[in-house]
Amino acid sequence: MSKDKFTILESTCVPLPLENVDTDQIIPARFLSATSREGFGDNLFRDWRYDHNGNPNRDFNLNNPRYTGKVLVAGKNFGSGSSREHAVWAIYDYGFRAVVSSFFADIFRNNCLNNGLLPIVVPDKFLKDLLSLIERKPGTEVRIDLENQLFTILPTARSVSFDINSYKKECLMKGLDDIDYLLSLRNEIVSFEALKK
Amino acid sequence: MEPKTLFDKIWDSHVVRSIEYGPDVLFIDQHYIHEVTSPQAFNGLKERGIQVFRPERTLATADHNIPTINQHLPISDELSRKQVEKLAENCRTHGIELFGLNHPKNGIVHVIGPELGYTRPGMTIVCGDSHTSTHGAFGAIAFGIGTSEVEMVLATQCILQPKPKKMRIKVNGTLQKGVTAKDVIMYIISQLSTGGATGYFVEYSGTAITSMSMEARMTVCNMSIEMGARGGLIAPDEVTYRYLKALPEIAETFDWAPLILNWRELNSDPGAVFDRELEFNADHIKPMITFGTNPGMGIAIDDAIPTLDDIDGERSTSFMKSLDYMGFVPGMKLLGHPVGYVFLGSCTNGRIQDLRAFAQLVRGRKKAPGVTALIVPGSKLVEQQAIKEGLVEILEKAGFELRQPGCSSCLAMNEDKIPAGQYAVSTSNRNFEGRQGPGARTLLASPLTAAAAAVTGVITDPRELID
Incomplete structure (x- = not known):
């Protein structure tokens, strides 16, 4: 089944300058009882975004009106812990289309790629500079060019290239789905099973 | 080849x-x-x-x-x-x-x-x-x-x-x-x-x-x-x-x-x-406990929490945020710190050997007043085995009861939540913020260390309680 295509994204950013943000913070377990993929964005970062009375925490960057955009920029080792794909659904449902960090947890990164959310790994120093630039100038726009694997901070024209395997890149650019691909291999899988026995 | x-x-x-x-x-x-x-x-x-x-x-x-x-x-x-x-x-x-x-x-x-x-x-x-x-x-x-x-x-x-x-x-x-x-x-x-x-x-x-x-x-x-x-x-x-x-x-x-x-x-x-x-040497490993909000933040139970001098500058914000959440300060020792909850269970430590270890330590002792313990077998078979071996009887004599199997307080999707601000010594696998309930403070440890906390009401080195 086709998904949204990702080619070029220009957007402002929301900074989250914390390390080791785990998927329990992204979407706490008590919101995992739903049986559909929709609506998780309301509870994205729930316990950081709202106090225990349900009022928005002013200190949290998602509640800061100066920070908007489709790109989340987060500290090192983002998405560790639980394999819950709900974390990616929540980030996507909230409106983000890319997450930038210097390091992602493996399962989270796979989950991103399977849902059209682009995880971009940039060097530590670049990330640090980007976070402080966004904090100084909240309207800073960035440009993500998936085809050329280039992340650019537009006002300064500072660029960095990022890695993505070419299969996943093609899937994202064309909005293709892994399952369609695997289903096309069913005969090959049946032969493999026979051989294995 | x-x-x-x-x-x-x-x-x-x-x-x-x-x-x-x-x-x-x-x-x-x-x-x-x-x-x-x-x-x-x-x-x-x-x-x-x-x-x-x-x-x-x-x-x-x-x-x-x-x-x-x-x-x-x-x-x-x-x-x-x-x-x-x-x-x-x-x-x-x-x-x-x-x-x-x-x-x-x-x-x-x-x-x-x-x-x-x-x-x-x-x-x-x-x-x-x-x-x-x-x-x-x-x-x-x-x-x-x-x-x-x-x-x-x-x-x-x-x-x-x-x-x-x-x-x-x-x-x-x-x-x-x-x-x-x-x-x-x-x-x-x-x-x-x-x-x-x-x-x-x-x-x-x-x-x-x-x-x-x-x-x-x-x-x-x-x-x-x-x-x-x-x-x-x-x-x-x-x-x-x-x-x-x-x-x-x-x-x-x-x-x-x-x-x-x-x-x-x-x-x-x-x-x-x-x-x-x-390569690591097992001879040097002591009972461990976590002090922070990710499983990497662990120390030997008789050690002190690292000081800011031990943490490189860029990581200090995350480190301090973590300690603030836990209500701890850099350099403090955890032994003797009061604990309100103990959780034994999960896919990490919810098997029969874990129940045996816990029962072995609490045998002949009593649950500390003020401690709430959640003892959760990993499966029906584990539950049956614990009954058969007489572990449930030992637990009950010491003031504990066995619950029914499930993931329980490890991720607290059900009612088994640790209240906000409370400390729990847990045999599970994650001490993330809010993992065991909003505001809950998790200290990961072994079944023996959990049992030691359950009978003393404070963080205790289990080596002091076993022969």
């Missing part, structure tokens, strides 16, 4: 096809599913109008979102009830075996898979749960996946997966009195940090590992993900074969001799190359 690692041997024999500059198409021998991460995958199959490809390679249980008392009553939370019902409906539709709530084989997915003999050496195993690494204890490649990947496996019995790098961690030496498998893995994670093994699949070896029981090996492999590893595995040996042959569920199912002959090939060849190798 070029020497191969154990991991390569299993992985390579399951590759259906390799995509150039892309992931491998990996065949999956055993797929475990549960109520929380599967419904959206089944919805996907429905939208495509397809059935589960190999239902006989799929096993389902309800564990994450179920109560651990009064399991015979309908689940009171409506969303949770519907989710558990949805699993049953999906299993019926697709002909998948379900050990659901109240089934005599029900339990935590990573406890029942091994104890019922579904997990065996040389297999590839996945589940929509990061602690799937547990099954690596049998010499299997087992790792956690997301729901899109659950759908892939349901649809084709295959998954698209880039091959990870390989790391070997050797632990030689002898564990000291009061030091358990939980302390070993918590020590390793404290050395590597919470992301230190990301991108790697870990093979554990060395005398301290090979002298462990299967239950202890599962505890070690279980927490591989807590240092970021895709999974962890241990080469099968006599301990593994003995364990499997003794399982009543499969004892008569297999012709063991030829199977074991094949399994003897499942080890890393001399000279096999790992991307990274580490």
Whole structure:
């Protein structure tokens, strides 16, 4: 089944300058009882975004009106812990289309790629500079060019290239789905099973 | 022939096809599913109008979102009830075996898979749960996946997966009195940090590992993900074969001799190359406890929390945020700190050996006043065994009661929540903010350390309470 295509994204950013943000913070377990993929964005970062009375925490960057955009920029080792794909659904449902960090947890990164959310790994120093630039100038726009694997901070024209395997890149650019691909291999899988026995 | 690692041997024999500059198409021998991460995958199959490809390679249980008392009553939370019902409906539709709530084989997915003999050496195993690494204890490649990947496996019995790098961690030496498998893995994670093994699949070896029981090996492999590893595995040996042959569920199912002959090939060849190798000495490992909000923030129980001088500048914000959440300060000692809750259970430490260790320490003692203890067996079989061995009687005499099986307070999806601000010594695997309930403060530790806290009401070195 086709998904949204990702080619070029220009957007402002929301900074989250914390390390080791785990998927329990992204979407706490008590919101995992739903049986559909929709609506998780309301509870994205729930316990950081709202106090225990349900009022928005002013200190949290998602509640800061100066920070908007489709790109989340987060500290090192983002998405560790639980394999819950709900974390990616929540980030996507909230409106983000890319997450930038210097390091992602493996399962989270796979989950991103399977849902059209682009995880971009940039060097530590670049990330640090980007976070402080966004904090100084909240309207800073960035440009993500998936085809050329280039992340650019537009006002300064500072660029960095990022890695993505070419299969996943093609899937994202064309909005293709892994399952369609695997289903096309069913005969090959049946032969493999026979051989294995 | 070029020497191969154990991991390569299993992985390579399951590759259906390799995509150039892309992931491998990996065949999956055993797929475990549960109520929380599967419904959206089944919805996907429905939208495509397809059935589960190999239902006989799929096993389902309800564990994450179920109560651990009064399991015979309908689940009171409506969303949770519907989710558990949805699993049953999906299993019926697709002909998948379900050990659901109240089934005599029900339990935590990573406890029942091994104890019922579904997990065996040389297999590839996945589940929509990061602690799937547990099954690596049998010499299997087992790792956690997301729901899109659950759908892939349901649809084709295959998954698209880039091959990870390989790391070997050797632990030689002898564990000291009061030091358990939980302390070993918590020590390793404290050395590597919470992301230190990301991108790697870990093979554990060395005398301290090979002298462990299967239950202890599962505890070690279980927490591989807590240092970021895709999974962890241990080469099968006599301990593994003995364990499997003794399982009543499969004892008569297999012709063991030829199977074991094949399994003897499942080890890393001399000279096999790992991307990274580490070695630790078990003699130096003490009972461990965490002080922060990720499993890498662990110390020996008699040590002090690091000071800011020990933390490099860029990490100090996250470090202080973590300590603020826990109500601790840099440099403080944890011994003697009051504890209101104790949790024994989870896929890390909810097996019979863990209940035995806890019971051994509390035997002849009394639960400290003011401590609330949640003692949760990992499965119905563990529960039955604990009754049979008289562990429940020991626990009850000491003022504890056994709940019914489930994931319970490990992730607190059900009512088993630790109240905000309270400290809990927990045998589970994650001390993230709010993991055991909003505002809850988790201190990860072994079953012995949990028992020591339960009878004293404060953080206590278990070595002081055992002979």
